[in-house]
Amino acid sequence: RVRVRGVSIHRPFIYGNTATVLTPRERDASTSPDHTHRWTVAVRSAASAPDADVVGGADDLSYFIKRVTFKLHDTYTNPSRNIDKPPFELTETGWGEFEIQIRITFVPESGEKAIAFYHHLKLHPWTLSGEPEIPPLDVAMKMGPVHAWQYDEIVFHDPYQNFLTLLTAH
C-alpha cells in the first residue's frame, strides 16, 4: 500500500439537524407524551440542500463513509446509533436539546482513522437578537421547522493511492 505524499484531498459535507414541533394529536398518540419535538440529525454531502424534504437521492457518501454513529443523550435507550448506509441520518422525538456526538468511520480501504465531532441539537427557534424566552410551542409550531446546519470539509492527507483513486472517481 502506497501513500501519495504531499497530496491532500478534501470532501465537503454538512451536518446538523432539523426539528419540528409535534402536533397535539401526535403527542396524544405517542408512548412518550412528554416529547415535544421530532428531529432528524444527518451527515450529508454539501452538494445537496440541507432541507428536511430532500432525503437521500444523489446524496451518497457511502463510497468513502462506512458508518456514521450518532451518540445521543443518555436519556435515550441505546444512545449509540449506527447508520451503515445512506442516508446517514437519524430521526427521533424528544423534549430537550443536547450535544450529539457524530462519529464518521471511513471505508476500510481508506486506512483512515474515524473522526468525531459534536453537533448541538437545536429544537427552539430563538436567536440572540430575538426574545430572551423560548417561544411557546404553539408559536414555535407556526414558525415552522428549525434548521441548524454546519458546513465542513473532511481532509485526507497523504492518502493511499487506491483510496485517492476511489475518491477522484466520484
Ligand code: SLL
Ligand atoms: C437538559 N441538557 O437537561 C438537556 C438534556 C435531554 C433530552 C436534554 C429524552 C427523550 C427520552 C430527551 O429528549 N432528552 O427520554 O425518551 O435539558
